Amino acid sequence: MFSVMKMKIIRMLKIIIGAAGYVWCIIPVIFSGIINAGNGAGLLFFGVLFLWGAFQNKLNSAADKFKALKVLRGVLIAGYCAFTLLFTVESVLMINAVNTAPSEGATMVVLGCGVRGTEPSQMLRLRIDAAEEYLKENPAMKAVLSGGQGDGEDISEAQCMYNELIKRGISSDRLYMEDRSTSTRENIAFSKEIIEKEGLSPCLAVVSNNFHLFRASLVVEAEGLTFGAVPAFTPYPLLFTYVMREFLGILAQWVAG
Structure with a gap:
């Protein structure tokens, strides 16, 4: 029974x-x-x-x-x-x-994603929101805006983020654009070049959607930098889709070594 x-x-x-x-x-x-x-x-x-x-x-x-x-x-x-x-x-x-908090004096790196023409996609706008809030809370912090130009994008992701943050009152002398990258690995590697050239802190405050930060942390640590997170909100109806995509991506990364 x-x-x-x-x-x-x-x-x-x-x-x-x-x-x-x-x-x-x-x-x-x-x-x-x-x-x-x-x-x-x-x-x-x-x-x-x-x-x-x-x-x-x-x-x-x-x-x-x-x-x-x-x-x-x-x-x-x-x-x-x-x-x-x-x-x-x-x-x-x-x-x-x-939940990994950035170190004091960290350098922000904002990871780009889709641009619709010259306007940020929903996910990119959420990252810009998080970056704006954290930069205003930490007025001495510098930020590298990282993202190249993809299909259907009239400007680079870095330029889009720069334009939006300037509109929101963030000073241009706090912002550096990295506009060549096409992947998370390139985001971090090319941002590292700017960080070393400008003498910025190798401790990072990485801005991305919450589901993406673990994979970003693996790349940051592989580049010999220190990881800290500034999570951007992800709408709950979309969360599982993106978490599942990240799961598959990380699984493939581990299998590939």
Whole structure:
């Protein structure tokens, strides 16, 4: 009796978590037009989980008759357990990175992202908001604005951030533009060149969205700099999509060495 009840609870949890997760992953697609590896993987993960729960009884009955299905069920269980463990560990590391306070006298490095023509994308605007607030709280701090010009961008990400911060009252003599980078690794490496040339502190206050800071911290430390975080807010409906994308990116980075 207890075993039957336990199986029913597990089945319902799969259905509920699968459906809720699927909705969370599809919201960015429908309302923001965001399609990336994060929501693609999330839709697959939660869609399979939902179907697994919905057809659990039939799958179990079939697995008792066919060895191949029994193996498939075992692979699914092992895969979901491994994924959940890795995702949990990485989420803890992400939270730890977000809570790493910058050292006193640190140099700010603002990591760029998409520009729409000459205007900041939603994520870039959130980073600019965080940079503005922190620079006003620390009037002696200098900032390197890092980001090159990509497809569909009329100006570089660095120039876009510079324009916005000047509009918001940040003095130009506190800002340095790094406008060649096309990746997080280049963001930090090229910003390091400016920091060394200008004699700025190698202790960084890295501004990026909260989900991105752990990966940024790995690059900062690989460059021999000291990491500190200035997290920019990420809207909750978009959070899982971007966390999942970061998870896949970091996983690929670790596998590649």
